[in-house]
Amino acid sequence: MRGSSSDVLLARFADCIFWLARYIERAENLARILDVNETFSRDSRGGQNWRSIVQLNSDEERFFATHPAATAQSVVKFYVIDSANPTSIVSAIRYARENARTLRPLISTEMWVQLNVFYNHLAALGEDDLTPGRLAALFGSIKEACQTHTGITEGTFFRDQGWYFYQLGRYIERADPTTRLLDIKYHLLLPSPTDVGSPTDVGQWNALLRSAAGYHAYRRLHTASTTPARVAGFLLLNQAFPRSVHHCVREVSQLLSEVKSRYALRHANDAAEELDRLRAVLGTLDISTILSDGLHEFLDLMQQQLNAVTRDLSIAFFGYSPEASQAQTATPQ
Amino acid sequence: MELSILDGYDPQSFYCEMLRSSASQVIRQRLSGLSIEALKERAAAANAELYNLGITFTVYSDAQTIDRILPFDVLPRILSAEEWRHIERGIVQRITAINLLLDDVYHDQHVLRDGVVPAELILGNRNYRPLMRGIDLPHKTYVNICGTDIVRDERGTFLVLEDNARTPSGVSYVVENRHMMLRAFPDLLDDVSLREIDHYGARLIAALQEVAPAGVGDPQVVLLSPGTYNSAYFEHVFLAREMGVPLVEGPDLLVEDDRVYMRTTDGLSRVDVIYRRINDDYLDPEAFVPESMLGVPGLMRAYRAGNLALANAVGTGVADDKAVYAYMPRIIRYYLDEDPILPNVETHICREPKALRYTLDRLGELVVKPVGEAGGYGITVGPRASLRELDECRAKLVADPANYISQPCVNLSVAPTLVDGHIEPRHVDLRPFAVTGSSTWVLPGGLTRVALKRGSLVVNSSQGGGSKDTWVIG
Numbered sequence: 001m002r003g004s005s006s007d008v009l010l011a012r013f014a015d016c017i018f019w020l021a022r023y024i025e026r027a028e029n030l031a032r033i034l035d036v037n038e039t040f041s042r043d044s045r046g047g048q049n050w051r052s053i054v055q056l057n058s059d060e061e062r063f064f065a066t067h068p069a070a071t072a073q074s075v076v077k078f079y080v081i082d083s084a085n086p087t088s089i090v091s092a093i094r095y096a097r098e099n100a101r102t103l104r105p106l107i108s109t110e111m112w113v114q115l116n117v118f119y120n121h122l123a124a125l126g127e128d129d130l131t132p133g134r135l136a137a138l139f140g141s142i143k144e145a146c147q148t149h150t151g152i153t154e155g156t157f158f159r160d161q162g163w164y165f166y167q168l169g170r171y172i173e174r175a176d177p178t179t180r181l182l183d184i185k186y187h188l189l190l191p192s193p194t195d196v197g198s199p200t201d202v203g204q205w206n207a208l209l210r211s212a213a214g215y216h217a218y219r220r221l222h223t224a225s226t227t228p229a230r231v232a233g234f235l236l237l238n239q240a241f242p243r244s245v246h247h248c249v250r251e252v253s254q255l256l257s258e259v260k261s262r263y264a265l266r267h268a269n270d271a272a273e274e275l276d277r278l279r280a281v282l283g284t285l286d287i288s289t290i291l292s293d294g295l296h297e298f299l300d301l302m303q304q305q306l307n308a309v310t311r312d313l314s315i316a317f318f319g320y321s322p323e324a325s326q327a328q329t330a331t332p333q
Numbered sequence: 334m335e336l337s338i339l340d341g342y343d344p345q346s347f348y349c350e351m352l353r354s355s356a357s358q359v360i361r362q363r364l365s366g367l368s369i370e371a372l373k374e375r376a377a378a379a380n381a382e383l384y385n386l387g388i389t390f391t392v393y394s395d396a397q398t399i400d401r402i403l404p405f406d407v408l409p410r411i412l413s414a415e416e417w418r419h420i421e422r423g424i425v426q427r428i429t430a431i432n433l434l435l436d437d438v439y440h441d442q443h444v445l446r447d448g449v450v451p452a453e454l455i456l457g458n459r460n461y462r463p464l465m466r467g468i469d470l471p472h473k474t475y476v477n478i479c480g481t482d483i484v485r486d487e488r489g490t491f492l493v494l495e496d497n498a499r500t501p502s503g504v505s506y507v508v509e510n511r512h513m514m515l516r517a518f519p520d521l522l523d524d525v526s527l528r529e530i531d532h533y534g535a536r537l538i539a540a541l542q543e544v545a546p547a548g549v550g551d552p553q554v555v556l557l558s559p560g561t562y563n564s565a566y567f568e569h570v571f572l573a574r575e576m577g578v579p580l581v582e583g584p585d586l587l588v589e590d591d592r593v594y595m596r597t598t599d600g601l602s603r604v605d606v607i608y609r610r611i612n613d614d615y616l617d618p619e620a621f622v623p624e625s626m627l628g629v630p631g632l633m634r635a636y637r638a639g640n641l642a643l644a645n646a647v648g649t650g651v652a653d654d655k656a657v658y659a660y661m662p663r664i665i666r667y668y669l670d671e672d673p674i675l676p677n678v679e680t681h682i683c684r685e686p687k688a689l690r691y692t693l694d695r696l697g698e699l700v701v702k703p704v705g706e707a708g709g710y711g712i713t714v715g716p717r718a719s720l721r722e723l724d725e726c727r728a729k730l731v732a733d734p735a736n737y738i739s740q741p742c743v744n745l746s747v748a749p750t751l752v753d754g755h756i757e758p759r760h761v762d763l764r765p766f767a768v769t770g771s772s773t774w775v776l777p778g779g780l781t782r783v784a785l786k787r788g789s790l791v792v793n794s795s796q797g798g799g800s801k802d803t804w805v806i807g
Contacts, residue, residue: 010598011596012582104574109386113386113387263598317598
């Protein structure tokens, strides 16, 4: 049967829309993490740890090649306005806009205009805009612009195949910083292995929750107690928290099986099965088991699994060869 | 009459599209109710909106890409119903003749054997495609989309300056300018019987479906673009959206067993009609420029096998060649036995010794154009050129006379235009867009381009041109 145009989605467009969603999600997450670090992440001596932000993004090598030290100023500049840094917010939004430009036949005009204006605004920022007094408002406006994008998309984007690939990108990307945050902060906040499970600086754990926009939800669940294990359990396994790894994996799994059945897409069966399995594992594990078996190993496995899903989608739907899919990131050449 | 923002506006000896038009009375009255400040404010808002909407073309300089808007002038260019009827008939006549010419050139070549057009001019033309010989196209339509450049002289006569029969661009601005006008000046348009232009996409896809390969029930149409870095990418997006068809790039397509497919999330899907915004040269590396990364290997095999329609057809560049243009009046008489409704601008073909001598003798009065270029590049406007520019032009003419034509300097008509907070006369042209499937339809109005520099006659967007909304009233 010949499908009408609306049933057919170009492989290249599926790729672009998947990454459009990822870059926006990435920018929002990064803005939140920087905001929290700037505002809340002070230890008892009033010091802030900016090096961990660089570690979080695995950027040590690139960052320290051009910066002698990870200061508030240098890290914020590197991650907000440095357009030569591919992991900066301005780069993420530039990639998102480039993808949106390609996707203009598919996305709504309102989506495009908002992103176009957002990018032009970010590209015009200079160091003057990064003074301490202005940062909170700046991060707020970046988060809000990303959320505005999400809202416009929800309200105007046609619900065809493209919508599924958008959502898949969003949830896969969302799980990523949660695992990275936990991996780095958990061990950073527990200086020696013997400290694991002991109450430490509660403020730092609260900041970790805030970095994932989970502080108040956590409070509702665990009214008075902040323990490292509970925080980790909440960020990894809570089913109602929209940024938990479990929630993201469940969404990804459902979206993939839905798009496959609704549009009779024949590929990516292995990825669908793997996601089912992962979802089942997350639904049965408890945090104490994860901690005793090794949190780092578990988080590493999660990241590998999510990377594998991206790889599988790239080969099954986006037209990548298995070799090319190793290093792909729908980044405009 | 009350004080008007047009008071003090002086078009001098040029034909003014606003003051001389019978249809502009109502608009002039309404404009008189506006202050120049209000006009400036609305103009600034409209141009800012174009930028935010990304209704831009891309210019490349110093390895940087810059998105520019085509500056939009808020004072519309007016055409009366009678003026439009004349233009419309002239364009339909011309496109009919062009399609007959192309069918003849790629089949029996009567026009060459009867000596109407020098054979060498066609067969030696770089845009002549021997690969097209003997291919029968549905409805014998070669030029599905045509943009005819029309100017108006100081007496108000419409003249055809150029036929753009390959991949003419600009239609997106026609529609977007109208949208901008409706938003910025809803009050100007009340109760004016303005011809609709919103259905261009619907007319276009209907025409493209009409030329689909025989036997295809529900043809899949796609628009083939060179990609986001092409300066006309916005227009490609616009057209794909207005038609509701996929916007593809070369690597999205492939040819298997002489059939064209696009790569989708579920594998390969058939393609029947391609509106291609890529020049012949880059369309198929197997058939044309082998290094082309933009095209699709094997596309011409599918085309020759009758499994694919291309719009426009391959090889239409011989018809809009600036030297062949000079023969258009004769071509129209030859095929249609009619006088041209829209005359040509008098043209001297420098490959002919007499014309070359004439041109060299009057270089300071003439406009000299290379025959193969588009976008206003390489043009020397005699009366405005420096002595050095004239010398350079003379050297080029002598070195390669066949590459040039010359024309008298037409004193293009002007229209009131908002420049630096004043309303001043600026020269304009008109590019109506015609769509041909089994028959020809012309979008009412077209793109009015305006040379924003004082006294300039060059309206091209790449050289400081802007545009206006074009109103066909009545």
